[in-house]
Amino acid sequence: MFCTLALLSAVGVTQVAAHGGVLEYSWAEKWYFGWAPYNSPTGQTTIQRPWATYNPITDATDSTISCNDDGSSGALQLTATVPAGTAITAYWNQVWPHAIGPMLTYLASCPGSTCTGVDSKSLSWFKIDEAGLLSGTVYDGEWASGKMIQQNSSWTTTIPASVPSGNYLIRFETIALHSMPAQFYPECAQIEITNGGSLEPTAAELVTFPGAYSNTDPGGKNISTSILVFETIKLICISVNIDVYSNAAQAQTTYVIPGPALYAGARSGTPAPAPSSSAPLPSSSAPLPSTSVVSSAAPSSTAGTTAGAAQYAQCGGQGFAGATTCASPFTCTVINPYYSQCL
Ligand SMILES: *[C@@H]1O[C@H](CO)[C@@H](O)[C@H](O)[C@H]1NC(C)=O
Ligand SMILES: *[C@@H]1O[C@H](CO)[C@@H](O)[C@H](O)[C@H]1NC(C)=O
Ligand SMILES: [Cu+2]
Numbered sequence: 001m002f003c004t005l006a007l008l009s010a011v012g013v014t015q016v017a018a019h020g021g022v023l024e025y026s027w028a029e030k031w032y033f034g035w036a037p038y039n040s041p042t043g044q045t046t047i048q049r050p051w052a053t054y055n056p057i058t059d060a061t062d063s064t065i066s067c068n069d070d071g072s073s074g075a076l077q078l079t080a081t082v083p084a085g086t087a088i089t090a091y092w093n094q095v096w097p098h099a100i101g102p103m104l105t106y107l108a109s110c111p112g113s114t115c116t117g118v119d120s121k122s123l124s125w126f127k128i129d130e131a132g133l134l135s136g137t138v139y140d141g142e143w144a145s146g147k148m149i150q151q152n153s154s155w156t157t158t159i160p161a162s163v164p165s166g167n168y169l170i171r172f173e174t175i176a177l178h179s180m181p182a183q184f185y186p187e188c189a190q191i192e193i194t195n196g197g198s199l200e201p202t203a204a205e206l207v208t209f210p211g212a213y214s215n216t217d218p219g220g221k222n223i224s225t226s227i228l229v230f231e232t233i234k235l236i237c238i239s240v241n242i243d244v245y246s247n248a249a250q251a252q253t254t255y256v257i258p259g260p261a262l263y264a265g266a267r268s269g270t271p272a273p274a275p276s277s278s279a280p281l282p283s284s285s286a287p288l289p290s291t292s293v294v295s296s297a298a299p300s301s302t303a304g305t306t307a308g309a310a311q312y313a314q315c316g317g318q319g320f321a322g323a324t325t326c327a328s329p330f331t332c333t334v335i336n337p338y339y340s341q342c343l
Helices: 002-017 144-150 218-236 264-268
Strands: 022-027 030-033 080-083 087-092 103-109 125-131 133-135 154-158 166-176 183-194 314-316 332-336 339-342
Touching (some): 022 183, 087 183, 103 144, 133 144, 144 166, 154 166
Antiparallel strands (some): 022 030, 022 087, 087 154, 103 125, 103 166, 314 339
């Protein structure tokens, strides 16, 4: 009885207290400030698409799920130029409160010579980065969004070198699974990719928002039920015999990240997809070591670490215990104190 009451009020507090979105971006040592949803739209000049609210989207098919707004660009919309291969960091408001759930990044190509005026709901999106359950179990493992919090509430995604040059929206998203239903936090920015490659996303890699997610996705609304129960019992009812709940989530070490298969150029980390050697990474693969793409060369080099970490792999940062050298010709580059990457 006590536990039930405590549970309800704790959930309520969590939901009121802490939400938000992407407030800034940085790459190549430049900073780009985002849209301020609680200021007047008049006079706002930013590369970020306008967005409406710090509140989460709680319906996977909501009309605002492309860019957390009606899909339109700003009156004074800017576009930033980004060479393909650049690592872009998005910053959420600090300290991001939701440590359970995946991180996802998408691109959508705009028709014509600019994304300005293009409705984000009309575009086809492909996923260039995803990370879900990094280690452990759904019950108490480490999630990508927890790692995002450790990394100064930021997430770094590299624009694959294979993406064709052109105008794109980039959509960073974190999904919070601590409560039911799942909470979606997507924001978008306008970029022009230069020096790109020639690997178009395939039809199977392209989705629309809404359309990409469903409320019955195993990685969406559904899985958060068990997490909510376990987390809340763990926090609030510490003395209760939790054995009775120790079934599925305690044993579950995989989490199916929602959305389409990862774009091939992001899977291989090289401009051209290696046809047979690089089996597609299962999108549910729990123990992805980092946010980054995994080189197909990685598995064979695990015995001797002299080769160093692959391109785009994490190679340093607070709390990082993996290899700190990079395979030739890449060098370990500090992105921020929490994250260094082989570039
Ligand atoms: C949740 O998942 C279970 C089993 O995986 C399934 O039977 C059930 O219908 C799902 N519920 C929803 C709301 O999707
Ligand atoms: C952490 O993020 C904030 C933006 O939220 C930024 O201003 C600050 O420079 C970042 N710190 C580091 C060390 O990257
Ligand atoms: Cu929140």
